[in-house]
Amino acid sequence: MEQEKYAHLEKELSPKPPILKNVIKAFLVGGLICLIGQFIALFYITFFDFTERTASNPTVATMIFLSMLLTGFGLYKKIAQFGGAGAAVPITGFGNAVVSSAIEHKSEGYVLGVGGNMFKLAGSVILFGVFSAFVVALIKTILVKFGVVSW
Amino acid sequence: MKNGILTFNSMPSIHSAGVTAGPLEKKKSVFAQSFDKLYEDERCDLPTNEDGHKQLMYDAVMVALSKAKKDVEKIDFFLTGDLVNQMTPSNFTAQALGIPYLGMFSACATSVSSMITAALLAEAKQANWLIAGSSSQHNAVERQFRYPLEYGTQKAATAQWTVTAAGAVLIGQNKPGTPSISCATIGKVVDMGMTDPLNMGAAMAPAAMSTLSSHLNGHSKTVDDYDTIITGDLGSSGFKLLKALANEQGLPHTKNFRDAGEEFYGMDPSFFAGASGAGCSAAVFFSDVYQKLQKGEYQRVLLIATGALLSPLSYQQGDTIPCIAHAIEISINEVSMI
Numbered sequence: 313m314e315q316e317k318y319a320h321l322e323k324e325l326s327p328k329p330p331i332l333k334n335v336i337k338a339f340l341v342g343g344l345i346c347l348i349g350q351f352i353a354l355f356y357i358t359f360f361d362f363t364e365r366t367a368s369n370p371t372v373a374t375m376i377f378l379s380m381l382l383t384g385f386g387l388y389k390k391i392a393q394f395g396g397a398g399a400a401v402p403i404t405g406f407g408n409a410v411v412s413s414a415i416e417h418k419s420e421g422y423v424l425g426v427g428g429n430m431f432k433l434a435g436s437v438i439l440f441g442v443f444s445a446f447v448v449a450l451i452k453t454i455l456v457k458f459g460v461v462s463w
Numbered sequence: 464m465k466n467g468i469l470t471f472n473s474m475p476s477i478h479s480a481g482v483t484a485g486p487l488e489k490k491k492s493v494f495a496q497s498f499d500k501l502y503e504d505e506r507c508d509l510p511t512n513e514d515g516h517k518q519l520m521y522d523a524v525m526v527a528l529s530k531a532k533k534d535v536e537k538i539d540f541f542l543t544g545d546l547v548n549q550m551t552p553s554n555f556t557a558q559a560l561g562i563p564y565l566g567m568f569s570a571c572a573t574s575v576s577s578m579i580t581a582a583l584l585a586e587a588k589q590a591n592w593l594i595a596g597s598s599s600q601h602n603a604v605e606r607q608f609r610y611p612l613e614y615g616t617q618k619a620a621t622a623q624w625t626v627t628a629a630g631a632v633l634i635g636q637n638k639p640g641t642p643s644i645s646c647a648t649i650g651k652v653v654d655m656g657m658t659d660p661l662n663m664g665a666a667m668a669p670a671a672m673s674t675l676s677s678h679l680n681g682h683s684k685t686v687d688d689y690d691t692i693i694t695g696d697l698g699s700s701g702f703k704l705l706k707a708l709a710n711e712q713g714l715p716h717t718k719n720f721r722d723a724g725e726e727f728y729g730m731d732p733s734f735f736a737g738a739s740g741a742g743c744s745a746a747v748f749f750s751d752v753y754q755k756l757q758k759g760e761y762q763r764v765l766l767i768a769t770g771a772l773l774s775p776l777s778y779q780q781g782d783t784i785p786c787i788a789h790a791i792e793i794s795i796n797e798v799s800m801i
Contacts, residue, residue: 315656322657322665325707326700327620383613392615399615408615416611419511433614
């Protein structure tokens, strides 16, 4: 049998991913995580001396802390299996990527194991995140210089 | 041209079998009752996953030996393999046992490739007693081939779950009334251009089909000669493809086909398409199938273990997934020709 014919057969017989169902679940899980984040931000603004802008740092730290706990107790992977991108895209997904790698490599020691591997999944998020932030800032700076937009 | 076809006129026998499995398998596997030793801890109360992996294999060998009342010193060769880098769990088991050792690698088809090699050594009268087998440990294998265990990612319905299990068999010269090896077929590596490591069943099904048709043609057998033809770990989606390929290639029916991977966790959807891993075929072949042969429920079976010969590096570099399958025929009450 030729490869193309087999690929066709494989497509026909393999279970199809339930895209609509997955999108709805991702929306609900992602939305719920962001809603929790919003409450935490409001908590910092209401009870501490933070503004809407400065509250983001402690909020992010709290969300990562919660995701660390969930990862450690083996719950985050269950949330992610249900929620897909809804669990991967928020900051908690980033925290999960770092912590899961750290746990995985603990048996190889703290320096070469945990230290050397904890960013093996999150490293590319940091790299491309910083790089795209740089590009966006560069474009905005140029546009501001030419008076197209203002800060 | 032999085309991978092997015949064992002396019909080496499988004198005993030992299967060990982890805590999840104890709870979820439909075969748990047939396994010999089950652990409460996935690392067998040892510090690392790889230590636990080794212990699974070691204990499976010890169970097989104790059932046949044989000492380690009596064993001439030890042939096993697993999926961890450089096969350290098997190597370390061999160190602990102190039996002359050959590491075997056919990915998840190692259960059968090791049995075939053992049968060849027995047939050549180069050994009286041999141990063959294979094993896998979920955590140790997942960390190598996929993401960290606790990393949250959504797996598709075609994904499979690597089992924590090990199986070992004691092979020796023919003994009437014992399940015996009459012939085998070494498979060719087949690559149908599949690229998704989370759909290994689809990649392996053509290899299983290729070996099955070589075996039937080479040994002049038909599907009906077997009480069951059982594949190793195609999972539900790969097994469906194998049956479709079989129908297309003119095999009239597939009602006596089974797949160890599909059955392993009782089709529980939380394990997606079913079980996989070098321990999957070993655990089912050496427990359920072996015991049914002993009881006479099966007279003649064909075991086809399937393996995906990829590495994390190969698929990240864009290579497709080459696969292999090896077949071995086991029967009871057939008289050896020597």
